[in-house]
Amino acid sequence: MEFSSKLIEKAVSEMSQLPGIGKRTALRLVLHLLKQPKEQTAFLSQALMNMREDIKFCESCYNISDTKICEICANPVRNHETICIVEDIRDVMAIENTGQFKGIYHVLGGKISPIEGVGPNQLNISSLVTKVKSGNVSEIIFALSSTMEGDTTNFYIYKQIADTKIIISTIARGISVGDELEYADEITLGRSILHRVPFEKTFKNN
Numbered sequence: 001m002e003f004s005s006k007l008i009e010k011a012v013s014e015m016s017q018l019p020g021i022g023k024r025t026a027l028r029l030v031l032h033l034l035k036q037p038k039e040q041t042a043f044l045s046q047a048l049m050n051m052r053e054d055i056k057f058c059e060s061c062y063n064i065s066d067t068k069i070c071e072i073c074a075n076p077v078r079n080h081e082t083i084c085i086v087e088d089i090r091d092v093m094a095i096e097n098t099g100q101f102k103g104i105y106h107v108l109g110g111k112i113s114p115i116e117g118v119g120p121n122q123l124n125i126s127s128l129v130t131k132v133k134s135g136n137v138s139e140i141i142f143a144l145s146s147t148m149e150g151d152t153t154n155f156y157i158y159k160q161i162a163d164t165k166i167i168i169s170t171i172a173r174g175i176s177v178g179d180e181l182e183y184a185d186e187i188t189l190g191r192s193i194l195h196r197v198p199f200e201k202t203f204k205n206n
Contacts, residue, residue: 060108081138111149139167
């Protein structure tokens with residue numbers, strides 16, 4: 001792709017590094033910004049800078065937040081005895097959009113994947129185990145994607161807390177095996193939360 005301006009070329013190169021944005025789409029976006037008032041671009045760049053500089057991760061659940069404790073964890077109406085374990089922030093958003101879950105979350109920050117060099121120590125697992133063993137949790141719900149890595153992560157955590165008295169459940173398999181949670185429609189995802197099943201059944205029946 002030939003550019004008549006090095007400034008445009010640089011902007012397109014940076015924009016195309018975003019997920020799902022190829023060079024042609026990046027060029028369309030850059031040219032669109034070029035047509036807008038300068039203030040519009042300034043607002044966008046300032047918003048992105050503010051996000052990078054000021055965004056925080058909740059000290060309790062590791063969800064993104066503007067404050068040390070996110071709005072979900074700080075909400076006294078939520079059921080703090082029920083914790084939904086998810087892979088990342090997008091899954092929190094997906095489940096919240098269903099309106100079916102009234103507990104709190106714990107964001108692992110990924111899944112165990114030896115191939116990619118991700119082990120338990122790279123994830124927010126130890127803090128979860130400590131939280132569960134504190135005695136203030138009555139149920140945890142595994143809501144990781146139905147992939148080999150997701151199942152491996154579920155089982156690893158299960159072994160860490162199997163000696164506790166809490167209920168350990170997993171979302172119902174209305175989500176197709178191999179699917180990522182964030183792409184499930186809200187109705188299917190909401191039903192899978194409501195009709196969750198004991199986690200032990202998921203591997204004892206295999």
